[in-house]
Amino acid sequence: MQITEVRVRLVRNKDDRLKAFCSMTLDNEFVVRDIKVIDGASGYFLAMPSRKMSGRCSKCGGKNHLGAKFCNSCGNRLPQNRARKDPRGRVKLHADVAHPISVEYRKRIQEALIGAYEEELERSKQPGYKPLEDELDDDALV
Numbered sequence: 001m002q003i004t005e006v007r008v009r010l011v012r013n014k015d016d017r018l019k020a021f022c023s024m025t026l027d028n029e030f031v032v033r034d035i036k037v038i039d040g041a042s043g044y045f046l047a048m049p050s051r052k053m054s055g056r057c058s059k060c061g062g063k064n065h066l067g068a069k070f071c072n073s074c075g076n077r078l079p080q081n082r083a084r085k086d087p088r089g090r091v092k093l094h095a096d097v098a099h100p101i102s103v104e105y106r107k108r109i110q111e112a113l114i115g116a117y118e119e120e121l122e123r124s125k126q127p128g129y130k131p132l133e134d135e136l137d138d139d140a141l142v
């Protein structure tokens with residue numbers, strides 16, 4: 001699938017590792033929003049759109065985010081370490097909603113989006129720069 005359009009909204013928070021939100025259009029037909037550009041220890045990387053994973057309370061059956069310590073519905077103390085771990089042993093609290101399957105395609109997305117981010121960053125230094133409005137992600141900054 002060709003990446004036919006990329007839109008970048010810069011995040012202006014100097015201390016944060018989150019640098020931008022991107023949307024990409026595939027084959028002029030399908031849009032994926034809410035891809036984050038993160039400034040990592042070894043360069044920029046992308047975080048695909050994700051959702052918080054949840055589990056059920058053993059007492060009332062209520063659904064709770066895996067990071068929660070107490071049940072939202074009944075207040076029951078929830079067991080810790082409910083989350084699964086990824087192959088590197090890190091606790092998984094989020095699951096990707098959409099993501100590339102092959103390493104090659106992941107690379108292509110990385111190059112396209114991080115390239116677009118760097119271009120946008122350069123543009124933002126020009127006088128009269130107009131950032132992309134929030135319509136890209138209604139809830140991006142919540």
Ligand SMILES: [Zn+2]
Binds near residue numbers: 071
């Ligand atoms: Zn409960």
